[in-house]
Amino acid sequence: MSRIRRVAAASLLLPTLAASAGQSVLVLDASGSMWGRLDGRTKIELAREAVDGMLQSWPQDETLGLVVYGHRRKGDCTDIETLLAPDNADRDALQAQVRQLTPKGMTPITASVRAAAQALKFTEQKATVILVSDGEETCNADPCALGAELEDLGVDFTANVIGFDLPEGRAREQLQCLARSTGGRYLEARDAAELSEALGEVAAAPTPTPAPTAASAAIDAPAEVEAASRLEFGAKGPVGPRHWIGFAAAGAPDADYISGHYTRPLAAEGQVTLDVPGTPGDYEIRYVLDEGTQVAARHAIKVVPPATTVDGPATVMAGDRVQLTASGPVGDTHWIGFAPAGESAGAYITGSYIRPQGAQTTAMVNTPKTPGSYEYRYVLYESQEIAARKPVTVTEASAELEGPATSAPSTPVEIAFRGPRGEGNWIGFIPVGGDGGEYVGWSYVPDQGDSLTIEAPAETGAFELAYVVDSRVIARRRIEIAPLPGAPSTETAP
Known part of the structure; x- marks a missing residue:
């Protein structure tokens, strides 16, 4: 439809x-x-x-x-x-x-x-x-x-x-x-x-608009519905390219609407499906002719807060990934994730849309990269209403690296690690004392496992293995790149 x-x-x-x-x-x-x-x-x-x-x-x-x-x-x-x-x-x-x-x-x-x-x-x-x-x-x-x-x-x-x-x-x-x-x-x-x-x-080529005529319509819907859900109900009335049925705030002008669609796609049995507004309050479902010239039917309906929850650990590390659980309305424009504590419904840092998964939703979400006080949020229609929230503290990112003290040039180096696994974090080789913008070779931190393999630099000399989050080095370990016995040496790195 x-x-x-x-x-x-x-x-x-x-x-x-x-x-x-x-x-x-x-x-x-x-x-x-x-x-x-x-x-x-x-x-x-x-x-x-x-x-x-x-x-x-x-x-x-x-x-x-x-x-x-x-x-x-x-x-x-x-x-x-x-x-x-x-x-x-x-x-x-x-x-x-x-x-x-x-x-x-x-x-x-x-x-x-x-x-x-x-x-x-x-x-x-x-x-x-x-x-x-x-x-x-x-x-x-x-x-x-x-x-x-x-x-x-x-x-x-x-x-x-x-x-x-x-x-x-x-x-x-x-x-x-x-x-x-x-x-x-x-x-x-x-x-x-x-x-x-x-x-x-x-x-479309222009067509004359006929003068509105009196018409009858009927709406068969409940008196109460949860916010941000989808409501299926019965409706009967004239079908035309400019007649529509949808939600409007109680007392709003007849031509106003919040969500709805034209009556052309109404099924023969007169079933309609509408997105319910995300903000609780008093509304009407209206059957409107010619986009506002006449309301053929109206039905008073109360939109009540949905039963929603969002949950995750009370403390998480900056730049990491965390599993959130939630229950409530699902849809392409509802999301769970992080936002600054106390800010408006439109504030957003990281999150995931609520996809249909049954009674409860789980999602892996990147944590903020800056320590501080935040909220887990369940937000309806991307920025309309905060349906659930829970405070969370984001702590400073930390990590550990383990690897060999020496390696031959251009050979695989196996590195064990512990640290945050957020999107964009990487481990790699940098000059001694360098920062996240001076990489020589690198690999993104994987979602699973506690080790990875990276090819050593082609040059000989002293380097550091670095664990980088948001261009910041949060852990480093010195490693010497030396030629194999009998192999010709290359220029040393500073």
Whole structure:
């Protein structure tokens, strides 16, 4: 069942996404986060394919420009480029540009949408921006405020927004507000199929919107449900491309929503599955016609805190790995892990998503690399609500190394060790007195076992075996690299 999430536009009769007049610009996210994976493939790969599909159904009489951000430089909020002007009618050229993108940098959403609007001459003519983003604004700007500004200054400006694999919280709120404030629509895609579907709607030829008519609907759901769970319930009513069913806060405007989907994919028996909000409180399930023109049915429901636990050792070593156990809701956007003590639900250091494993979840999680006071956390929808927490103290990392006092050049050296096994920790050869940036040969610390083998340096002389965590040497042991009897010597290392 499709689970594209949307927020309705402010106007009563929404335009279709592809305008029948004026020009459009696609603003595409090519920031570093687009290297993230969904179902084993990178998001940038999936975006390329979805754009290809969109162009196949894009109206022949409609032009489409292209603005991209984050594709050239890391850490640069000015990395925004108009690759194709709004009057572009060359589908092949646009496809070629998208296929060449290499994600690298920041997420300057606000400045990119502004650049697209200016390229469209939005103060002089009808203009539409289609934004695809997988993250929140990272360049100290407010997409929501920009939307209100463009709506006020533009002749007929619309921003239609697709949130791609977007977590609950600030990122989603920013993009929903950008769309809503311009009379546009927010669509959410959580996987490759939904991204293709969303972009397909962008390319859909305009169709007239019929005036709303009185309709009846019914919702058969419980009075109470646990937060962050998935609720399956019965619903009956009209099925259409712009009717939706979902959760909204009690007393919120009729067009508002928190989670939901359109009624087109409703099964014949009228069964619906929705993600329950992560924050306990009073809500409604609404059956809404034409994205807000009429609520055909509503059902009051209380969202109660879920039964959740998270547990691990009271004290752990910095830079190590620890097994956490947890119980509670499972899902791709709930996680357990470490966060600084007392900080907001969005604070995060290391963790693991809660994958379905039955009544209890176990996960190996990297510990923080800096000693101090932290919390184990069970967080719903990545940053919406802390469902469970437990204090934990992270102590200074320490290690021991055992190995031969001497070795021949370029020969295997077996090393026994004890120490933290966190991701990125390594053991290797360094110059005497050197640091973690002066390695000669090395190997990552394995997850299992208490020994490993590393090839000795080719040069003769004095070296040290080093145990390195976060570029810091936490243990070292001197070793002499000497030639075998009768072998020619090499230059000695300092």
